[in-house]
Amino acid sequence: MLKIQNLHAKVEDKTILKGLSLDIKPGEVHAIMGPNGAGKSTLGYVLSGRDGYEVTDGQVELNGQDLLEQETEERARAGLFLAFQYPVEIPGVSNMEFMKESVNAMREARGQEPLSAAEFLKKAKEACKQVHLPLDFLKRGVNEGFSGGEKKRNEIMQMILLEPTLCILDESDSGLDIDALQVVADGVNSQRSPERSFIVVTHYQRLLDYIKPDFVHILADGKIVKSGDASLALEVEKEGYAWLGEAQEAGA
């Protein structure tokens, strides 16, 4: 489904990704861990086509299509979803309005009829309940005055509504208490399916107790330096990232 080969990318003049390769098959959950500044968030931004993130080398294919050729909104319509680490506010635009436009943009790209207001409302209410947000969140401005935890749950609600094929969760666990973490994880787990893949970017092993990954990758200095199964995350939890230097040297 997603094939990343030798990806290099820079922001302004700073090279952040330095030859990252990753292969994700349908239905798989890949966790990406690594120290601060390793390029974890950058990977999400580069894949989703954020302005200012320039790819200098490498290829990315999503479902057989050249991803890097496409505009941000085209990638989204092709099924790529990014749950933001710090979702931005859009004052005065209700969550409902925003998501209805968004859902219908996706549907249009898939050749489906737009949802009627009533159909959409029904789905939105269900999604809202699933992430334990009160229904009045649908009427409130996008992320306007939401707490950190509410913003994260709102992102998961959007993911549920948009039915993407590749979900990138950028530190969706940061700043969450244990109950909120459980809600976010339940939301994600409910969406796991043989067709849908996930990239879960996180600092801590904690989230992976709730969202069981098929693979864990350690990203350091713009490259994946070690891959393994869920036990790798436990190792990191115990040892920290200090050993990475040695591992890199050993690998070289």
Added chain:
Amino acid sequence: MSEQIEQALARKYEAGFVSNVESETFAAGLDEEVIRKISAMKNEPQWLLEWRLKAFESWQKMEEPEWAHLHYAKIDYQAISYYSAPKSMKDKPKSLDEVDPELLRTYEKLGIPLYEQQMLAGVAVDAVFDSVSVVTTFREKLEEAGVIFCSISEAVHRFPDLVKKYLGSVVPRSDNYFAALNSAVFTDGSFVYIPKGVRSPMELSTYFRINEQNTGQFERTLIVADEGSYVSYLEGCTAPQRDENQLHAAVVELVALDNAKIKYSTVQNWYPGDENGKGGIYNFVTKRGICHTNAHISWTQVETGSAITWKYPSCILKGDNSVGEFYSVALARGKQQADTGTKMIHLGKNTKSTIISKGISAGDANNAYRGLVQMGPNAEGARNFTQCDSLLIGDQCGAHTFPYIESRNPSAIVEHEATTSKVSDEQMFLCQQRGLDPEKAVSMIVNGFCKEVFKELPMEFAVEAGKLLEISLEGSVG
């Protein structure tokens, strides 16, 4: 990203077509003779001709104001024609079937069919084309309720006492340079009278269209709401796309007698000029209302057009407990310049006013809010709340705020809040990541910014205004 926003802002002006109508147009130039001719064309009573001539006399002694944050070449008042009317209107058509079909088509193209059965039920329209009113719909239905809605030219003949009593009572004929000019040469406009205790059974609206080249439009609207009555009035305007600037200098007067309420909404979409600032309407408008005891006047405006906008819809809160409101969205893009705001003059006790102004600047545009809140010595317990928000799109535009506050009563409370924000790259990225086109994203963010004002508009108009902003912000993204 800012480049994408810029492209998203490239606009098409959809009302820019010219109607092929044979018109009778005065030669350019302004002197006493021209004013006598306008008055004679309209077969006006002597008092009105004299009123016009006095206004002209004052105007000649006045200086064009230069205090606004606007830059434009001096207007040559002798290069403008002060009267133009479709020839077919000379025979005074009795019904729509006698009106030149080309005129009807013009309004249809603008989305305002004048046949009653095709119209939005619940909205009566006065259609003003250049210097004359073409038709006023639903008159019979309104007259059953005692509501008078006709062109001001007609009102001068049919209701001379009302016109004589209120014309110039809120905006005196020598009030300011542009109001004096209007008083001298005004050609048509709407007249509304709502009798005591009557709630107008429908929304009233006037649609202004400038068509002829090198003419100015100088309309005058007078709305009188008698004691305890209510009316909601809407106004829309468009003009063809031309290379020359055209002058529009209107006067609107509102009189809300005791316990009356007037809600006045405007969607202004005059031709704004091209991307290099060529052409476009110069919009110099004086709008003012007076509130008697417990009366309420609410101005809502959505200003998206015109090369230059100079406009300050105001309220004189004369009666105790009266209420004035001003809700405004002003969008300026390309080379557009807007200097707009309001004046709230609190004279009576416990008078209240609310000002919500949303200015959006994009491209090279300059958008200024200018507002005066004045608390008179007798305005015990008066209150004002002002909120003034500016949204910047791109880094070449300007937003300016000029609030003036004068309080002569220690018990009066005046609050002013102001914010300036930008459409951020983060917001654009979020929208696009959710599958929205950049155009859609910008218009959604802008609409959200304007929400507090849009909710004040009557329903049909709110939809219209949202669409208008969308069109204004529409463009191709490569």
